[in-house]
Amino acid sequence: MSTLPWPYFWPNIPDTDRQPLRDVLSELLRHGVILGDEGSGRDLFRLVRDHYTKEVEAYFAPLGLRLIVLPDPPLLQVQPVPGECDLLTQFTQQETLIALVLWRLYDDALVTTRTKGVVLTANDLFTQCKVIFDRIDAPSPSALRESLGRLRRKRLIRLTEGSDPTKPADAVIEILPTLHRTIDFASLEEWQTRATAFQEAGEGGQAGDNQFSSP
Numbered sequence: 001m002s003t004l005p006w007p008y009f010w011p012n013i014p015d016t017d018r019q020p021l022r023d024v025l026s027e028l029l030r031h032g033v034i035l036g037d038e039g040s041g042r043d044l045f046r047l048v049r050d051h052y053t054k055e056v057e058a059y060f061a062p063l064g065l066r067l068i069v070l071p072d073p074p075l076l077q078v079q080p081v082p083g084e085c086d087l088l089t090q091f092t093q094q095e096t097l098i099a100l101v102l103w104r105l106y107d108d109a110l111v112t113t114r115t116k117g118v119v120l121t122a123n124d125l126f127t128q129c130k131v132i133f134d135r136i137d138a139p140s141p142s143a144l145r146e147s148l149g150r151l152r153r154k155r156l157i158r159l160t161e162g163s164d165p166t167k168p169a170d171a172v173i174e175i176l177p178t179l180h181r182t183i184d185f186a187s188l189e190e191w192q193t194r195a196t197a198f199q200e201a202g203e204g205g206q207a208g209d210n211q212f213s214s215p
Helices: 014-030 041-063 093-112 122-132 142-154 178-182 188-203
Strands: 032-034 064-072 073-079 090-092 118-121 157-160 172-175 210-212
Touching: 014 032, 014 073, 014 142, 032 041, 032 064, 041 064, 073 178, 090 093, 093 118, 093 122, 093 142, 093 172, 093 178, 093 188, 118 122, 122 142, 122 172, 142 157
Parallel strands: none
Antiparallel strands: 032 073, 064 073, 090 210, 118 172, 157 172
16 A cells, blocks of 8 residues: 555545546546546446545545536546646647637537537548638648647547548547537637637747646
8 A cells, every 4th residue: 555645535445446446536637538438438437427426526626627527428527627727738839720620610510410529530620720720821741640649648539540541631530528628618709719819829920839728
């Protein structure tokens, strides 16, 4: 047993649940999200939903993170509380460009069709980048791939490579609801304000890194 102090609730956790609960906390600290509809995430999601929601909430509260348990699609997510959490991810200019475009596509689908998932190809995303941010150079194929890889590691998207590795534009992107919650604009108008400022800064080559509320 570690000599570090353990959370107040730890003595009440059965031995059989201790390692899975440690896995939950590690995954949420590492990625910010556990997807409850794939792999080991199914069991971890059910463990927290059915038995340890209050304990996990108590663990993350001092960090300024709130726990979200979403039933459909099933997922666990820790979301920074504005003004209370300093654990914010820095996105590069290219990553910010892609994240803003994905957020807009998801929000449009949510408003028009109330769908909880949006699927598009990498080529579709490249086209939308040029349409939405018409005064900023669209990302190169390598930059697009690198940025999508990071967003996938943050579990903001699912990414499925095409059958032909020589055609990266055929890769399929599924925008997860975690992205809409992570980049937490209160309204489309707030998104537009940020997007306009980003485009104006990008025209002058000074967009730099942008801070979004992702642990």
